[in-house]
Amino acid sequence: MSLLEIHNLKKHFPVGEALFSRNKAVVKAVDGVDLSVEEGETLGLVGESGCGKSTLGRAILRLIEPTDGEVFFQGKNLLTMSQRELRDMRRQMQIIFQDPYASLNPRMRVGDIVGEGIEIHKLAKGRAKRDRVMELLHQVGLREEHYDRYPHEFSGGQRQRIGIARALGVSPSFIVCDEPVSSLDVSIQAQIINLLQELQEKMHLTYLFISHDLRVVEHISHRVAIMYLGKVVEIAKSDTIYRDARHPYTRALLSSVPVPDMNRKKQRVLLEGDVPSPVNPPSGCSFHPRCSYRAAICDQTEPPLDFNSESHGVACHVFGPIKRA
Numbered sequence: 321m322s323l324l325e326i327h328n329l330k331k332h333f334p335v336g337e338a339l340f341s342r343n344k345a346v347v348k349a350v351d352g353v354d355l356s357v358e359e360g361e362t363l364g365l366v367g368e369s370g371c372g373k374s375t376l377g378r379a380i381l382r383l384i385e386p387t388d389g390e391v392f393f394q395g396k397n398l399l400t401m402s403q404r405e406l407r408d409m410r411r412q413m414q415i416i417f418q419d420p421y422a423s424l425n426p427r428m429r430v431g432d433i434v435g436e437g438i439e440i441h442k443l444a445k446g447r448a449k450r451d452r453v454m455e456l457l458h459q460v461g462l463r464e465e466h467y468d469r470y471p472h473e474f475s476g477g478q479r480q481r482i483g484i485a486r487a488l489g490v491s492p493s494f495i496v497c498d499e500p501v502s503s504l505d506v507s508i509q510a511q512i513i514n515l516l517q518e519l520q521e522k523m524h525l526t527y528l529f530i531s532h533d534l535r536v537v538e539h540i541s542h543r544v545a546i547m548y549l550g551k552v553v554e555i556a557k558s559d560t561i562y563r564d565a566r567h568p569y570t571r572a573l574l575s576s577v578p579v580p581d582m583n584r585k586k587q588r589v590l591l592e593g594d595v596p597s598p599v600n601p602p603s604g605c606s607f608h609p610r611c612s613y614r615a616a617i618c619d620q621t622e623p624p625l626d627f628n629s630e631s632h633g634v635a636c637h638v639f640g641p642i643k644r645a
């Protein structure tokens with residue numbers, strides 16, 4: 321049994337006047353996603369901004385209520401749990417946010433920020449709580465003297481370390497890392513990714529690592545899922561995605577990743593047009609207006625996510641997964 325299993329998860333948001341009208345227009349931010357994450361695994365979730373990946377992360381944790389579907393964590397369906405059961409389960413499931421500037425309360429001291437979850441879940445108090453916070457600060461590369469300081473006294477990378485310590489405070493087993501390095505300098509990004517990897521090994525953590533940048537998820541992810549307009553269009557082991565991507569959208573994303581080796585020049589695949597509106601997504605394959613490989617069937621029929629025996633899934637009529645005999 322996987323640690324996390326998602327079946328046909330949907331999150332639709334009503335828009336504008338439709339909020340009160342009978343003919344409801346909706347933004348299909350997440351539109352029927354099936355995924356599983358194994359214990360100790362990092363699943364990278366990649367797509368352009370607005371593709372629904374952050375909404376998916378929040379819907380899994382029920383920080384926003386899904387419209388439909390099922391989310392099983394350790395075999396229990398989170399969507400049928402009472403608020404009380406969910407509160408207990410939340411100890412196991414944490415989130416690290418993108419913006420370390422906005423996600424920390426500027427009026428709270430670091431010790432209180434990191435210790436908040438420990439207090440809410442009654443895991444320790446007094447001296448024991450302070451010792452636990454000190455231990456967490458140490459684990460994320462901060463020092464004892466940081467305990468009484470405020471978030472504005474830290475750099476972006478240090479603030480993200482505080483966010484990580486806060487998430488670890490309740491000893492979770494699963495963490496949604498929602499673009500945790502997107503707002504940081506490239507050199508700091510590497511430090512935070514290395515830290516997350518070290519912590520994963522030490523604490524046997526499982527991550528859903530969300531990013532708009534395939535380069536960022538390359539080293540941390542065991543598998544990578546590519547999202548486009550609320551759906552997963554390709555999923556495979558990391559090395560398969562980077563070596564043998566099939567979906568034209570994945571290939572376009574990969575072609576925009578810079579290669580450090582001057583002898584390995586890549587042909588840049590330019591995407592045609594903008595991302596279509598999720599209120600009125602294109603018929604058939606929702607990528608077809610931007611796809612230079614589209615065939616007659618592509619605007620008629622939606623391609624299913626088809627898997628081969630190596631669990632490489634591709635939703636494309638033309639470039640399905642290679643099935644070996």
Ligand code: SF4
Nearest residue numbers: 605608611618636637
């Ligand atoms: Fe392109 Fe057709 Fe494949 Fe969609 S199904 S990605 S339009 S080739």
